[in-house]
Amino acid sequence: MKFKHINSLDEEQIKKIWRIIGIRHKKPYSLAELRGDGNWHILESPHNAPMNADKQLKKIHIFSTAMDVLKYFHQKGFAPYCPYSDIVRDKQNTQEKDQESQNNILHKRNQIRRNVCLNGKLINKRNLKKNEILINDLSFDGAGFTPINNWDFKKGDTVYMTFTLNNSRASEIQRTLRVKHITNKIIGGEFVNKPRLDADLGFFLMFDVK
Numbered sequence: 195m196k197f198k199h200i201n202s203l204d205e206e207q208i209k210k211i212w213r214i215i216g217i218r219h220k221k222p223y224s225l226a227e228l229r230g231d232g233n234w235h236i237l238e239s240p241h242n243a244p245m246n247a248d249k250q251l252k253k254i255h256i257f258s259t260a261m262d263v264l265k266y267f268h269q270k271g272f273a274p275y276c277p278y279s280d281i282v283r284d285k286q287n288t289q290e291k292d293q294e295s296q297n298n299i300l301h302k303r304n305q306i307r308r309n310v311c312l313n314g315k316l317i318n319k320r321n322l323k324k325n326e327i328l329i330n331d332l333s334f335d336g337a338g339f340t341p342i343n344n345w346d347f348k349k350g351d352t353v354y355m356t357f358t359l360n361n362s363r364a365s366e367i368q369r370t371l372r373v374k375h376i377t378n379k380i381i382g383g384e385f386v387n388k389p390r391l392d393a394d395l396g397f398f399l400m401f402d403v404k
Contacts, residue, residue, distance in 0.1 A: 197275040200264070205396035207281040214263055216272030224272055225251065226263045234263045259306075260400050306399050307333040314339065314357030316371075321346060329357055334392075334399065336384040337371060347381055349373055365394035 197215060198207075214234075216224030221244040225237045237251040245251065257263050267274050312329040316339075326342040337355075341347070351373040359365045371383040 196278040198278050198281065200274040200276065201397075203276070203281065205391045205393045208396050208400055210281045211260070211276050213277055213280055214260070214267070215275045215277070216267045216270065217275050218270075218272050221245075224254075224267065224270065226257075226260075226267075228260075233258055234260060236263070236266065261308075307331055308399050310360075312357050312360065314355055316353045316355035318347065319352040319354065320348070327355070327357075330380065332399065334395065335388070336374075336382065337369070338380060338382040340379050340381070345379060347373055347376060349376060352386070353383075359394065359398045361394070361398050363394070365398070367392070367395055 197217075200211075200214065203211075212228040214226040215222050216226070223238065223242070223244055225245065226234045227237065228234055234257040235253055236255040236257065238254050239245050239250075240252060255266065257266065264274055308331065310329055310332050312332070314327045314329050316325050316327055317323070318325070323346055325345075327339040328342060329337050329339045331338040339355075347353075353371050353373065354368075355371055356366060356368050359367060369385045370387055372386050373381055373383040375382050
């Protein structure tokens with residue numbers, strides 16, 4: 195079976211992942227599977243032995259996010275790989291899964307939202323005021339933030355924001371956001387005209403490991 199390292203995948207391939215293999219010394223030690231309950235189930239051989247067809251696997255952990263899986267692999271010294279057949283369109287390798295389970299998994303992936311603490315800046319299109327902001331939560335589709343200095347926002351405002359991810363590359367992200375709700379000084383909104391693909395943000399939300 196052919197494998198690809200997680201870090202070599204683009205955002206479209208990331209969305210197709212439902213299995214992650216933990217590799218050490220070129221041998222598989224751990225299997226993480228995204229199942230119908232929306233959680234990642236970790237399976238391993240007894241006694242920390244490499245996996246093979248002759249050994250029955252035991253359920254070791256259950257994690258709610260892929261990022262938690264990668265943190266676990268990182269702690270165990272496993273390199274994360276996924277089967278190549280899982281991320282390519284190949285009718286011969288199509289997995290026969292229950293359609294309802296697939297819908298649950300897809301819904302969970304699309305709802306990925308991460309609590310963060312990121313510094314950023316924005317310009318409000320309505321009054322051209324500049325603000326420094328602290329981003330509190332982040333997803334593919336939107337963000338929540340708190341202004342640090344001047345505060346003058348209304349529901350429906352369009353703002354142009356720039357912020358830096360705290361990943362190894364300190365990736366700079368630029369987005370246009372439409373304000374949807376304001377609670378005290380916590381402002382939330384959705385991104386508009388966002389790029390179809392953004393590998394940096396995708397890796398950060400799903401797989402970032404310090």
